[in-house]
Amino acid sequence: MLDGPAGGGYRSPMRRARAAEVAVVDLAVCDRCGLCLPLCPPEALHLELSDLVIDRQTCTGCRKCVAPCPVGALAMVDA
Amino acid sequence: MPDVDVLVVGAGPAGAVAAAQAKRAAPELDVVVLERDRAVGAPVRCAEGVGDAGLREFADPDAAPWVARKIARVIFIAPDDSEVRVAERDVGWILDRTRFDAHLAAQAVAAGAELLVGTEASGMTYTPDGRWDVTVRGLRGESTYRAKVVIAADGVEAMVGRWAGLDTRVPARDMESCAQYVVQGIDFDPDAIYLQFGDAVAPGGYAWIFPKGVGIANVGLGLVALKSDGRNARQYLDAWVGRRYPNGARTGYTVGGVIVHTTVPQTYADGVLVAGDAAHMINPLSGGGIVNAMKAGRLAGCTAAAAIRAGDTSARRLAAYHHAWMELLGHDHLKYYRIKQALEVLDDAFFNGLARTVNAIPQEQRTLGRIFAHALVKHPQLIPVAARFFW
Numbered sequence: 001m002l003d004g005p006a007g008g009g010y011r012s013p014m015r016r017a018r019a020a021e022v023a024v025v026d027l028a029v030c031d032r033c034g035l036c037l038p039l040c041p042p043e044a045l046h047l048e049l050s051d052l053v054i055d056r057q058t059c060t061g062c063r064k065c066v067a068p069c070p071v072g073a074l075a076m077v078d079a
Numbered sequence: 080m081p082d083v084d085v086l087v088v089g090a091g092p093a094g095a096v097a098a099a100q101a102k103r104a105a106p107e108l109d110v111v112v113l114e115r116d117r118a119v120g121a122p123v124r125c126a127e128g129v130g131d132a133g134l135r136e137f138a139d140p141d142a143a144p145w146v147a148r149k150i151a152r153v154i155f156i157a158p159d160d161s162e163v164r165v166a167e168r169d170v171g172w173i174l175d176r177t178r179f180d181a182h183l184a185a186q187a188v189a190a191g192a193e194l195l196v197g198t199e200a201s202g203m204t205y206t207p208d209g210r211w212d213v214t215v216r217g218l219r220g221e222s223t224y225r226a227k228v229v230i231a232a233d234g235v236e237a238m239v240g241r242w243a244g245l246d247t248r249v250p251a252r253d254m255e256s257c258a259q260y261v262v263q264g265i266d267f268d269p270d271a272i273y274l275q276f277g278d279a280v281a282p283g284g285y286a287w288i289f290p291k292g293v294g295i296a297n298v299g300l301g302l303v304a305l306k307s308d309g310r311n312a313r314q315y316l317d318a319w320v321g322r323r324y325p326n327g328a329r330t331g332y333t334v335g336g337v338i339v340h341t342t343v344p345q346t347y348a349d350g351v352l353v354a355g356d357a358a359h360m361i362n363p364l365s366g367g368g369i370v371n372a373m374k375a376g377r378l379a380g381c382t383a384a385a386a387i388r389a390g391d392t393s394a395r396r397l398a399a400y401h402h403a404w405m406e407l408l409g410h411d412h413l414k415y416y417r418i419k420q421a422l423e424v425l426d427d428a429f430f431n432g433l434a435r436t437v438n439a440i441p442q443e444q445r446t447l448g449r450i451f452a453h454a455l456v457k458h459p460q461l462i463p464v465a466a467r468f469f470w
Contacts, residue, residue: 033124034236035256035336038249047236048201049216050115067304070256070312070334 019061021076025052029073036065036074083109085383086213086226087192088200088239090114093355093372093379094232095183096137100380101230102190105388110192111224112184113215115199120180124335125369126259126297128272128289130171133370137377138182145178147291151270157434158277158427165445170272173289173297174369183373203229203242209392211350227392228383230352232376235336237357243348247357252305253340255284255366258312259299261291261331265324269293275319276430282306283423284339284366286319298324301337301366339363341416342409347397352379360408364415371408378403 023044030052037045044058045065056079066074085101087094090112098112116122127147131140140146150170155163188194198217206212206225213224231239237247267273273288280286283303290296300316307315313334320327338359346353354360355372362371382400386392401409436453437445 031334033335034234035254035334037236037238038247038336038338039251039254041248043241043248046238049199064251067307067309067311068251068254068256068336070258070336072311072313 019059019079021061021063022056022059022079023054023061023063023065023074024077025054026073026075027051029071030069031071031073033070036069039064039068080212080223080225081111082225083111084226084387085110085228085230085380086200086211086224087112087230087232088213089232089234089355089357090119090184090187090194090196091180091232091234091355091372092183092369093357093360093376094230095119095180095187096373096376097230097232097352097354097380097383098187098192098194098376099183099190100377101384102187102192102380104381104384106191108384108387110187111226112187112192112194113198113200113217114184114194114196117197118177118181119184119194119196120177122333123176124333125176126257126287126289126299127174127176127291128171128287128367129174129369130367133374134172136370137373138179140172143182145175145182146172147175148173148269150272150290152268152272154268154271154273155434156273156275157431158275158280159431159434160275161431161434161438162273163434163437163445163450164271164442165447165450173272173291175291200233200239203239205349209350226350227387228350228352228397230354230376230379230383231357232354232372232379234356235338237353240343240346240348240351240353240357243351243353245343245345245348245351245353247343247353247359249338249340249359252283252303253338253363254303255301255337255339256304256312256334257284257299257301257337258316258334259297259332260316260320260329261295262298262320262324262327263295263330265294265296265298265327267296277427278306279427280319281315282308286316298327299333337361337366337368339366339416339419341412342404346401346404347394349394350392350397352383352397352400354379358404360404360412362415363412363419374407375404378407 044055203213240247269290275286281300281302283306284301286300354375361368
């Protein structure tokens with residue numbers, strides 16, 4: 001299931017547990033469409049000079065951005 | 080530091096119409112529009128379909144250079160590939176978004192707004208005297224614009240609203256992941272749009288063929304990733320296009336997200352109005368958002384101009400924009416969203432059966448209303464939903 005950590009659902013404050021995994025982007029594949037930005041509950045994703053940037057300190061490892069990427073540019077790695 | 084009255088972030092349909100409207104309502108205002116991309120309207124992240132009546136509120140499509148094709152009918156394709164032709168008159172248009180967006184932006188400039196392409200907003204802070212200091216990066220380097228009202232028309236990513244403290248997030252089940260090719264040299268009815276439903280084709284969404292001319296079309300799909308079999312949107316599209324048009328030339332490619340949710344809970348803050356995709360002002364049933372964005376832009380431009388003239392750009396004053404939008408379309412989208420949820424229980428067998436039933440009706444009598452009536456007969460659990468929709 002692509003759910004957030006226990007107690008941290010959509011539109012509720014995320015519990016700041018230390019994430020075991022964080023999202024990473026492959027910029028060679030990313031099309032800069034911006035789809036993933038509003039999917040991120042803690043708002044760890046943003047576009048900087050059109051490149052997708054992921055704040056590893058903010059990412060909670062919830063995976064909500066990974067499957068919706070139309071081109072599969074996002075993946076999880078060990079934090 | 081440039082001091083402006085209205086700073087519009089994003090020169091899509093929402094931003095361009097907002098800028099033009101603000102200038103027309105209050106010609107003395109300084110209105111600046113920022114566009115991150117180097118060309119307004121490109122890259123196209125859109126299937127480019129638009130309804131006739133809504134479009135005509137803003138521009139005359141007859142013989143316009145920004146139109147690609149007039150559409151006279153809709154052809155639904157069931158999961159088993161059986162087709163249902165629905166006769167409608169003046170269904171709509173397929174735009175050339177690069178030209179259409181440039182046309183709207185040019186109208187804003189003609190009204191007196193300043194347009195800066197290749198220029199993005201990268202952050203903003205609220206000043207003690209009630210202005211927004213917006214960090215702007217572009218061809219002229221980095222600078223700070225001070226604005227009385229910022230109109231956030233920055234599309235699906237919706238960063239400006241976020242900077243203003245608004246919640247522009249989307250639950251994953253309400254995000255359609257889309258991919259689209261421009262395909263040339265293919266055979267289809269160039270006066271029709273085609274929509275195919277089916278779990279194997281586009282789970283939670285649909286696939287489309289939108290003609291841009293004879294033998295050339297936008298061929299794409301949108302799906303809900305939570306319902307997919309693990310493939311991404313592009314992989315689903317490759318399978319669909321490969322099956323339908325193995326010999327078509329794929330001469331263009333785009334991806335993007337369409338938010339099939341309802342309007343964000345709050346579309347305004349002190350000195351900020353959010354419009355279009357950034358405020359989730361998209362029809363959650365169809366995924367259409369171009370006309371909605373223009374209507375919201377018109378409201379936002381009017382509201383901003385009146386607020387600045389009155390010397391009050393507080394959230395309390397700008398809330399009128401939110402109420403006007405909800406009255407115009409926002410409440411309708413709440414109804415459409417409930418219908419979308421009800422339709423989610425329907426499976427491929429239902430759509431295949433519905434296609435057979437509807438094809439038994441003489442073609443000239445096939446309207447969307449009749450199709451909906453047949454759907455209700457077969458699935459009475461939809462009746463309460465329909466009742467909420469119509470009354």
